[in-house]
Amino acid sequence: xxxxxxxxxxxxxxxxxxxxxxxxxxxxxxxxxxxxxxxxxxxxxxxxxxxxxxxxxxxxxxxxxxxxxxxxxxxxxxxxxxxxxxxxxxxxxxxxxxxxxxxxxxxxxxxxxxxxxxxxxxxxxxxxxxxxxxxxxxxxxxxxxxxxxxxxxxxxxxxxxxxxxxxxxxxxxxxxxxxxxxxxxxxxxxxxxxxxxxxxxxxxxxxxxxxxxxxxxxxxxxxxxxxxxxxxxxxxxxxxxxxxxxxxxxxxxxxxxxxxxxxxxxxxxxxxxxxxxxxxxxxxxxxxxxxxxxxxxxxxxxxxxxxxxxxxxxxxxxxxxxxxxxxxxxxxxxxxxxxxxxxxxxxxxxxxxxxxxxxxxxxxxxxxxxxxxxxxxxxxxxxxxxxxxxxxxxxxxxxxxxxxxxxxxxxxxxxxxxxxxxxxxxxxxxxxxxxxxxxxxxxxxxxxxxxxxxxx
Numbered sequence: 001x002x003x004x005x006x007x008x009x010x011x012x013x014x015x016x017x018x019x020x021x022x023x024x025x026x027x028x029x030x031x032x033x034x035x036x037x038x039x040x041x042x043x044x045x046x047x048x049x050x051x052x053x054x055x056x057x058x059x060x061x062x063x064x065x066x067x068x069x070x071x072x073x074x075x076x077x078x079x080x081x082x083x084x085x086x087x088x089x090x091x092x093x094x095x096x097x098x099x100x101x102x103x104x105x106x107x108x109x110x111x112x113x114x115x116x117x118x119x120x121x122x123x124x125x126x127x128x129x130x131x132x133x134x135x136x137x138x139x140x141x142x143x144x145x146x147x148x149x150x151x152x153x154x155x156x157x158x159x160x161x162x163x164x165x166x167x168x169x170x171x172x173x174x175x176x177x178x179x180x181x182x183x184x185x186x187x188x189x190x191x192x193x194x195x196x197x198x199x200x201x202x203x204x205x206x207x208x209x210x211x212x213x214x215x216x217x218x219x220x221x222x223x224x225x226x227x228x229x230x231x232x233x234x235x236x237x238x239x240x241x242x243x244x245x246x247x248x249x250x251x252x253x254x255x256x257x258x259x260x261x262x263x264x265x266x267x268x269x270x271x272x273x274x275x276x277x278x279x280x281x282x283x284x285x286x287x288x289x290x291x292x293x294x295x296x297x298x299x300x301x302x303x304x305x306x307x308x309x310x311x312x313x314x315x316x317x318x319x320x321x322x323x324x325x326x327x328x329x330x331x332x333x334x335x336x337x338x339x340x341x342x343x344x345x346x347x348x349x350x351x352x353x354x355x356x357x358x359x360x361x362x363x364x365x366x367x368x369x370x371x372x373x374x375x376x377x378x379x380x381x382x383x384x385x386x387x388x389x390x391x392x393x394x395x396x397x398x399x400x401x402x403x404x405x406x407x408x409x410x411x412x413x414x415x416x417x418x419x420x421x422x423x424x425x426x427x428x429x430x431x432x433x434x435x436x437x438x439x440x441x442x443x444x445x446x447x448x449x450x451x452x453x454x455x456x
Contacts, residue, residue, distance in 0.1 A: 009342040010326055014319075017349035021318045024356050028315060031360065032308040038110035043208045046105070046114055047154030050207030051273045051296065052096070053214040054148050054181070055123050055199055056266070057089040059189065060141040063133075089127035089195075090263050094217025096121045100226035102301055109364050113301045115226070116156060117205045121147070123217065124198050131192035140191060144183045145199060146173060148214075150272050151207070152180035159203035210300035212273040215255040215262050222253040228301045235273070235298030236260065253297050262295040270294045307363040307371075310415050314372075315356045317411055322349045324407065324432060328400065331439060332391065344390055348383060355379040355408075369412075376408040 043049070065083050068076050098119030104111045132138065145163070149155070152172070161168050161184050173183030189195045212235060213222050227248040233239055237260070239251035257263060273296040326345055332338050355375050362371035384401035388394045410428050417424060 010330065010345060013342050013345045013349060014322060014326060016346065017322050017353060018319065020350065020353045021315065021322075021356070024318075024353060024360070025312065025315050027357070028308055028312045028360055031364070032312070035110045035308060038107040039112050039208065041107055042105050042112045042114070043151075046208060047151045047206045048208050049150065049210040049212075050117070050154055050205055051150040051212040051214070052119070052121070052148070052205070053266070053272065053294070054216065055091065055121065055145045055201070056216060057091075057125050057127055057143060057186075057195070058086050058146055059089070059127070059129065059143040059195075060084070060086040061138050062141070063136045063138040065136055087127075087130070088267060089125060090257075090266075091123035091217040092126050093124040093219050093221075094121070094215065095123075095221045095223075096213055097223040098225075100211070100224060100228065100299075100301070102226060102228040113209050113228075113303070115207055115209075115211075115228075115301060117207065117211060119205060120200060120202050122198070122200045125196060127195040129189050129191055129193050129195055138191065140188055142188050143186045143195070144173070145186065146181060146183045147201060148181040148272060149205070150180075150212075152182075154206040155182075156204040156206050159201060161199065161201045163199045164197045209302075210298060212296040212298045213253075214266070214273065214294050214296045215253075215257075215260050216266060218257045220253070220255040220257075222255075222297060223251070224299055225250040226301070230302050230304045232300040232302045233298065234300065236295040237297045239297075251299070255297070260295045265294045273298070307360075307368050310368055311356065311360045311363060313415055314359060314411060317414075318353060318356055321352050321355075321407060321411075325349070325352060325404070327436065328403065331436070332396070338391055340390060347386070351379055351383055351386070372408075372412055372415075376405070380404050380408070 062082050062084050064080050066078055067081050068078050070076050096119065098117050100115045100117050102113055102115045105114055106112075129140070145161070145168075159170055159182065161170055163184075163186070168184040168186075170182045170184050173181055186195075211224075215222075215237070225248065229244065229246050229248055231244065231249045231251070233242070233251065237253055237255055240254050242251040243249065270293060273293045325348060329340050329345060329348075333340055355378075358375035358378060359371055362374055365371075366374075380401050383404060384397050387400055388397040391397050391400065410424075414424055414428075
């Protein structure tokens, strides 16, 4: 009965520790939300996540068509009416390139990554204007080149557009998917002729954390480079070639119109792509692009050691730390006959939970690695000081503290080796289980209560 009562008390204490651990995780998510608000605030005052679409050649026209109306008596009357329409032509070849110059802006405790994209977009058009139709008299209006931008506030300086070497004036206009943009008017073409020309737009575009490019050409080639060494490639297509090192990255995409539905999606009125720059507030990966967004390639300047994501991942191991510590206590009671009160279990569990709160607070002010070292050292030192009289030996307390230090070191290895976290975690649990089995292999579990010390 004494063993059963002891196990019941330890289980109740473990469940009680789950409450502060859950509260700490909620606090981490709340701080993540504050960081997202900082990103939104800077985006409102600078420019948000950017997307670039175009160019697209739009040729408007007004044609006379015959329609049938019925009067009040139901008699049909044929009338001639004018109807507005337009033809949309996409580039035969589209090449977009440029350098992303990153920088950071601070709002309170939070740093937000912004950039200036020194870009050039070159396109080749070869559009066949439909011939005149005697059955539908038609007037062709002035066509225009349309460029879409997710946030026109990001336009820095004055963009420069040249068509066949001649510079054209740019004006505000509607871009792809109803977003903002710029456009330039062209001379009115004749019916039945071909409108063939080369265009090049040079511009500087500011944005926050991410950029998307839409492949509207028959042949598309995109090239982006930056000194930021931690890119994340997302969107509908990954780079065909890329190089990433400590000095930055360079990536190139080659996309054929046969491999994307971007043209049809544009014609159907799909929305401007808006890639997310980071994980969601609960630490999960960013959601996929919206179902109604245009196919695009995406690049985001990410922080590889986001303190909230790392702290959230660490806190998920909190209950494991508590369980392993309590297992160690039970083994000491069983093998060394040391009485440990449930309140002492609870205080040690709270100290383990406080580690994650210290880690969160410190990592907002200093580098995550140093914050982890400081928080871990503080908790291990406290537990060593507290456990020395509880375990009736400084040596036992030091050994227990050393085991905790090993656990903290292993957890840090899991955090910095995200790609190998599963295999490392599985290996660690296997070693812990193997150690417990080796130590207790000679224990007579039919008479364990006889070995438990009295609390009195």
